[in-house]
Amino acid sequence: MNQFQYVRATKPQAAIEAVAKDPNARFIAGGTNLVDLMKRGVMTPQKLVDINRLDLRKIERQNNALRIGALALNSTVADDRQVRERHPLLALALNAGASPQLRNMATVGGNMLQRTRCPYFYDTALPCNKRQPGSGCGALEGINRMHAIFGFSDKCIAVHPSDMSVALVALDATVQVSGPKGNRSIPFADFHRLPGDTPEKDTNLEPGELITAVDIPDGPFTKHVHYQKVRERASYAFALLSVAAALDIDNGTIKAARLAMGGVAHKPWRLTAAEQALIGKPATEAIFRQAATVAMQGAKAFKHNEYKLRLGPNIIVQALKTAAAA
Known part of the structure; x- marks a missing residue:
């Protein structure tokens, strides 16, 4: 693993500024995906900005919706009474993911941002446009049993791995983000990207933007x-x-x-x-x-x-x- 600088942020604006000023900086919370990628040399950030001290863990009702803070743990959300009563589909999807140990560390924001598990992406000796743009997609003519059947391009046929995100897109969730230009809301259906010609871009987040919460509107899907x-x-x-x-x-x-x-x-x-x-x-x-x-x-x-x-x-x-x- 390459050397990196580690800093802790106590306020959202400080975290945003730290990442926005440095193209080689990344936010880290649970680290259940990022640390693995760093160990394998797939991602090599030179600075990690720890956001665990930010006040982004609440689960509360706001304006006919349930707002879930970006740092709420997957296990906490799955067990939350309001989630189980109002959005049981989300609880089911979260409990289907990973293992209890990982759910106790992984955050909602991190779950959304986890990267593909395509073996060509994880192996730095193999070609992957997502990891190294222009190197080719090894999966196209390789072992592609886990890969996409919708929305792919000739640059990438990888799939998104999150179970939680499948439920959130079905529930018409909205992602709340803060960044150098202020706050904005992104419909969950528009948060992640198809590969097109830029498979290295997983989401429509702008540089330095921080996920702060996910809002799920009230609906009839409780049973x-x-x-x-x-x-x-x-x-x-x-x-x-x-x-x-x-x-x-x-x-x-x-x-x-x-x-x-x-x-x-x-x-x-x-x-x-x-x-x-x-x-x-x-x-x-x-x-x-x-x-x-x-x-x-x-x-x-x-x-x-x-x-x-x-x-x-x-x-x-x-x-x-x-x-x-x-």
């Missing part, structure tokens, strides 16, 4: 929800595919729906067309299968991940069936 995750082992594994499903059902009819997938794109993948296909329809397996077909339109596989084209609609149906029966 019929499910987070379906398919992985290679029961815990401490990233999703091959995942689905966040939430339904508002009245007398057997779907009044509103939210669907999103993980493990399929460079960002959490919202299935808006499939949601529309569900509204006003009965909550039956036949309708769920129709919606799953809509959801998979435009998907394209590579040599080693064709199974996702078959697995995808099946787990969408399973997630919807389980949500409807909740």
